[in-house]
Amino acid sequence: MLRNATTTSICILLLAACSGRKKADTDAAHRVKSSDLSEEDAKSVHFVKSVADHYRELAAARDAGYSVQYPEGCVQQDGGAQGVHFGNPLLLDGRAEMNRPELLVFEPQSNGSMVLVGVNYVIPFEHWKDKDPPQLIGRRFMRNEKLQAWDLHIWTHRTNPNGVFAMSNPNVTCRSARARAVPASAQPQ
Numbered sequence: 001m002l003r004n005a006t007t008t009s010i011c012i013l014l015l016a017a018c019s020g021r022k023k024a025d026t027d028a029a030h031r032v033k034s035s036d037l038s039e040e041d042a043k044s045v046h047f048v049k050s051v052a053d054h055y056r057e058l059a060a061a062r063d064a065g066y067s068v069q070y071p072e073g074c075v076q077q078d079g080g081a082q083g084v085h086f087g088n089p090l091l092l093d094g095r096a097e098m099n100r101p102e103l104l105v106f107e108p109q110s111n112g113s114m115v116l117v118g119v120n121y122v123i124p125f126e127h128w129k130d131k132d133p134p135q136l137i138g139r140r141f142m143r144n145e146k147l148q149a150w151d152l153h154i155w156t157h158r159t160n161p162n163g164v165f166a167m168s169n170p171n172v173t174c175r176s177a178r179a180r181a182v183p184a185s186a187q188p189q
Contacts, residue, residue: 015114016094021146028038028049030139030142030153030163030165030166031162031163031165031166032163032164032165033161033163033164034159034164035123037164041137044098044137045137045154045156045164047098047099048098048101048119048154048156049156049157050135051098051099051100051101051119052101052104052116052119052156052157053055055104055116056091056116056157058086058113058114061086061104061106061116062086064088065088065089065090065091066067066086066087066088066103067086067087067088067102068086068087068088068089069084069085069087069186070084070086070087070103070122070147071085071147073107073177074108074174075168076173076174076177077167079162079166079168079170080160080168080169080170080171080172080173081107081168081169081172081173081174082105082109082120082153082167082168082169082172083101083105083106083108083117083172083184084105084106084107084114084177085104085105085120086104086105086106087102087103087104087122088102088103092122092123092124092127093127094123094124094127094128095123096121096123096134096135096141097104097138098136098137100118100180101121102121102122102123103119103120103121103122104116104118104119104120105117105118105119105120105153107158107172107174108174108175108176108177109171109176110175110176111180112176115157116156116157117155117156117157117158117169117172118153118154118155118156118157118158118169119153119156120151120152120153120154121134121136121151121152121154122147122149122150122151123141123149123150123151124148124149124150125148125149125150125158126148128150132149133140134150134152136152137154137165139152140152140166141154142167152165153165153166153167155169158171158172159171161171
């Protein structure tokens with residue numbers, strides 16, 4: 001009986017250590033600085049930036065179908081912000097394609113305009129049946145329980161000291177947002 005309890009305890013500790021390591025590995029992969037990207041990853045990020053360049057103006061983004069805020073409002077967190085996400089509902093199809101980001105992320109400006117700061121790839125849980133998270137540019141998507149989706153940020157148009165793929169950016173703010181800010185509790189864990 002003691003042997004079974006000890007074996008069970010060891011298994012639980014190993015599972016906990018492995019699950020923590022996976023999250024730590026994922027966090028480290030998201031916190032890589034642009035200067036530390038591999039040549040292949042840097043080319044991929046540059047390609048994503050060139051795709052997003054077509055939507056630098058919010059009007060162009062809306063004309064292309066990026067018309068729904070998802071989530072609603074400007075997302076502000078303790079360590080920075082994400083901005084306002086405009087999604088194209090036709091792209092929420094269960095695929096992650098570099099040339100088709102599901103969301104464009106804008107920072108509200110004091111004059112009421114919006115500045116493109118990055119993109120976000122999103123796959124709703126209902127569309128992803130694989131046991132492992134989706135990946136793009138060698139990065140695992142983060143699980144967002146509140147939004148019921150997998151997501152991956154890429155800061156294409158605003159340098160992020162937290163990393164190219166980090167969840168929030170201290171160089172982005174919601175100070176000038178007219179919409180309500182989304183609390184950190186609504187963000188991925």
